[in-house]
Amino acid sequence: MTDEASKSGVTDPAQGRAAPHIGAFVLETLTLGMYGEPRHTLREYVQNSFDAIRAAQRTRFLKDRGKVTISISSEAIKILDNGLGVPADQAWKTLTSVGASKKDRQRDAGFRGIGRLAGMAYCEKLIFRTTFPGETTLTEITFDCAKLLKAMSPDEGGDVELSRLLSTAIKLKASQDAAKSEDHFFEVTLSGLANTPAYLTSASDVRDYLSETVPVAFDPSFSKKEKIEAEFKAYFGEPLETIDVFVQADGPSVQILKPYGDSYEHSGGMMNLDAVEYYSGEDNRYWGWVGRLSGSATVTDWRTRGLRIRVRNIQVDGTEIFEKLFTQVKPSYGRISSFYVGEIHIDAEKVIPNARRDGFEETKFWIDIKSSLITNICRPLSTDVYEASRQGQIDVTKVVDDIGKLVERSTSLADNPKASYDQVVDLMNTAKRLRRRASSALKTIGDIDATLVDEGKPKEQSAVVLQDAAKSVESIESQARMLVGRFLDEDERLTALKSRLRQEILQELLDVVNAFVDPSTYQKIKRQLSKAV
Incomplete structure (x- = not known):
């Protein structure tokens, strides 16, 4: 054995030389460095379940719907599916291989053989349990993630050879006669969640994320559901594939559906x-x-x-x-x-x-x-x-022009000692309508203005002009209320104002009554109310 071989302890039998050293940092790249969003971990496991379910359906071991249940507690996250499972004699090689997979890229969603380790960064132990149709053996493989993560730390330097590290951090347990021959499932458990981000264990966060990403069905209440599914099938020649996914945490399980609606x-x-x-x-x-x-x-x-x-x-x-x-x-x-x-x-x-x-x-x-x-x-x-935006710009121009005219009208009324109550009330009503129009226009153009800023055209923003105009409307309404106060200071006009208000209230009341009584009764009520007023 050469000096190099004796140092590494790992040899290439064909050459008698030291085999290339693959350090633990490689595993870090394939796990911690692969998924920036912790919930991607769940997507990877559901994707693997999806492949296993489709395999069970192809081989006729599963005639029902594919089902995945994700159970969340403070101690563990479990992902259980009714897919094909893994045969006992293949479980060790299949589940401990890194970057290798028997899956077919043309047929399966996953195929690189790294997704099963996605949860390693978020738990102390990663446990796989499975059984296969026709077998009674229940296989359990446990990854000691705490040990693996320690070896991947910068302080360790990645000196540990990866294959040796994995062989010391993985345990196999095969329980004979622990399953029924007709059983088939695969279960992943992330155990020990002390360092797990809160939104990976939050049922609501998980449900929202899965509804967006995994292959589930549309909500039955979505009115476009059937048409979309029919058009998909007409184009691809086969129906849109879906599975049933449930999330259970502190109560009954909730089925996950795509979040689209009307x-x-x-x-x-x-x-x-x-x-x-x-x-x-x-x-x-x-x-x-x-x-x-x-x-x-x-x-x-x-x-x-x-x-x-x-x-x-x-x-x-x-x-x-x-x-x-x-x-x-x-x-x-x-x-x-x-x-x-x-x-x-x-x-x-x-x-x-x-x-x-x-x-x-x-x-x-x-x-x-x-x-x-x-x-x-x-x-x-x-x-x-942008065509909608262009039309919105036209609407904004009209609103701004109308507000400008209203400002002139308000100023004129304020300076006119002969201004009437009717003119002031009309001014207030017009200001109210313009304020609503301005608010509606602002909702339409806000996003377009943000785009103009991105293009380096901040001076072209319609929202800025519209917001200034809307402030003018608020000032007009305040001024109109002050003008109304002018009438309240004069006894003669106050009497007329009270009379007018009584007539307006009477008419509104009669309009309501008219809808519910016959013409003869209406006239009687009108006469009585008029006498009272």
């Missing part, structure tokens, strides 16, 4: 889903739906805002991919994606999601698909938003 929040209130349009690429490369909303404003619910890309009905990244595509139309157009809701499904055989699943490998297919998405979706949608 109305959406924006900064000024709610917008309705007016229509859904469908987009398809050539050669079955992609298909998608885009929801057009009743207002031209940014959707504020992060679970639904913006266009999303999905492969095998699993979301890739968030809204960032489409935001970047919109900037190819114009650098400042990234925010336009959030004026819409929708999903673009890409054929899994045409693209390869990268290891982090926040984008795709830059293959020729993906480059061509991006070009098509920019031309067929981003460009026309951008044009529509």
Whole structure:
């Protein structure tokens, strides 16, 4: 044995030389460095469950719906599925392999063999339990994550050889006759959560995240559900694949559904889903739906805002991919994606999601698909938003002009000692209407103004002009109230004012009564009330 071999203790039998040293830091790159958002861990496990469920359905071991249950407590997070499971004689090799997988990229959602270790950074022990159809053995494999994380710390320097480290940190337990032959499942347990981020153990945060990312069905109340599913099947030739996902924590389990509905929040209130349009690429490369909303404003619910890309009905990244595509139309157009809701499904055989699943490998297919998405979706949608903006600018100009005229009218009334009560009341009512119009216009143009700032055109912002004009309206209303006070100081006019108010109240009351009684009764009531007034 050479000196190098004796130092490392690991040899290449074929050459008699020391084998290349692979340190623990490699494992850090594949786990801690791979998933920036802790909840991506759950997406990886649900994705693996999805593949296992589809495998069970293909082999006819599962005739029912695929089901995944995520149980959350202060001590552990468990992800249990009714997928195919792993045979006992293959469990050790399958579950301890790093960066290796038997999955087929053309058929399965995951294929790199690193997702199963995603939870390592957030628990003390990572436990896999499984059984396979036709077997009665229950296999349990436990990763000592505390030990692995210590070896990956900078203080340790990564000197420990990775294969040796893993062999000392993983334990196998096979329990004979612990399962029924017809059983099949796979369960992941993240045990010991002392250092786990709060939003990974928050049931509401987890439910929101999963509703956005994993392959679940639309809410049955979503009016466009059936049409979208039918259009998907017509294009791809097969139905949209979904599984049932439940989250259980401190109470009954809650089923996760996609968060799309018939109305959406924006900064000024709610917008309705007016229509859904469908987009398809050539050669079955992609298909998608885009929801057009009743207002031209940014959707504020992060679970639904913006266009999303999905492969095998699993979301890739968030809204960032489409935001970047919109900037190819114009650098400042990234925010336009959030004026819409929708999903673009890409054929899994045409693209390869990268290891982090926040984008795709830059293959020729993906480059061509991006070009098509920019031309067929981003460009026309951008044009529509800016056409709405142009119309909004016209409306703003009209509102500002009307407010200017009202200011002149208010000044004239204030200087006129013969101004009448009717003129003052009309001034107040007009000011109120203009204030509402100004508020409505501000909701429309706020997002467009933000884009103008991005383009280096802050002086063109309509919101600034409109806000100044709206302040003038508030001043007019205050002045009108002061003018009303002029009448209250004069007995003669006060008497007339009281009489007018009584008549206005009487008429409003009679209008209400008229809707509920016959004409003869109405006239009797009117006469009696008139005498009283």
